[in-house]
């Protein structure tokens with residue numbers, strides 16, 4: 001397993017390569033941060049009020065929510081809790097339907113688990129039978145993402161139910177809902193009936209808080225316990241707990257962004273149609289575009305003009321593809337103009 005290649009630190013141009021909210025957070029977040037007192041920063045942070053606010057937003061009891069320093073921390077803690085082998089015990093397995101968020105692979109390796117990749121179908125429809133066939137007595141985690149990154153596609157909720165019924169006792173099904181706000185769909189209302197499912201959420205994307213690092217895990221307290229033990233006691237900062245509470249008072253800011261994402265996707269699809277590019281209709285704030293043998297020209301041409309998009313061509317099933325953030329309409333228009341210029345020149 002090669003090491004995770006963190007994207008280079010590019011902040012001068014238009015960042016359409018990490019699925020962030022390029023419009024940033026609600027102004028209420030900045031106001032709340034500015035009001036923090038020196039003693040609040042001097043003390044270890046309290047979590048109850050932020051946990052209550054997040055639980056209310058997600059429609060669950062607070063004891064079902066664990067705040068994490070970004071969902072990334074939740075993923076690592078989950079991998080450590082469920083995949084770390086005991087001395088002399090079996091090597092536990094994680095199942096990852098590809099293409100997927102690459103962190104699942106790296107966290108599995110760090111925790112000492114064995115990765116079982118399920119390769120995609122040509123149309124990226126969810127490979128339920130292949131996932132079921134990959135389950136063994138040593139399966140401990142099935143990593144699902146709904147909607148998926150990098151395809152932007154949703155998976156049927158029924159597939160989650162079926163997998164949850166088929167994994168061995170002691171295993172969990174993890175549903176990464178980093179982009180759930182955009183799809184307006186969640187498995188959270190069903191968690192009471194599926195105690196072996198844990199859902200992950202983040203405030204990095206729709207709420208524009210990526211720089212402050214705030215995510216959470218949602219699930220049955222007893223399944224969450226081993227994960228909680230793998231999370232450093234005060235990993236979430238006072239800035240993050242303050243920010244998330246302020247962000248949750250401004251759902252107008254969220255809804256405006258969601259509307260812009262929908263409009264942006266429609267504009268990008270139309271541009272791809274004009275240029276003869278294949279794309280997948282996304283339920284997220286990005287679109288996977290297949291530029292085929294013009295991919296390099298597109299990624300490098302956009303870069304030269306100060307727009308960053310993510311080359312995903314080495315991910316399973318994604319040859320010739322780039323992932324493009326579709327957030328603020330003005331930013332999408334900027335990208336489309338560059339895409340038209342670059343690809344017309346590359347013909």
Ligand SMILES: Cc1ncc(COP(=O)(O)O)c(C=O)c1O
Nearest residue numbers: 070071072101149178202204215
């Ligand atoms: C599917 C998925 N899960 C988790 C994350 C991590 O989110 P966070 O910023 O909360 O660590 C991302 C970020 O790109 C993601 O795409």
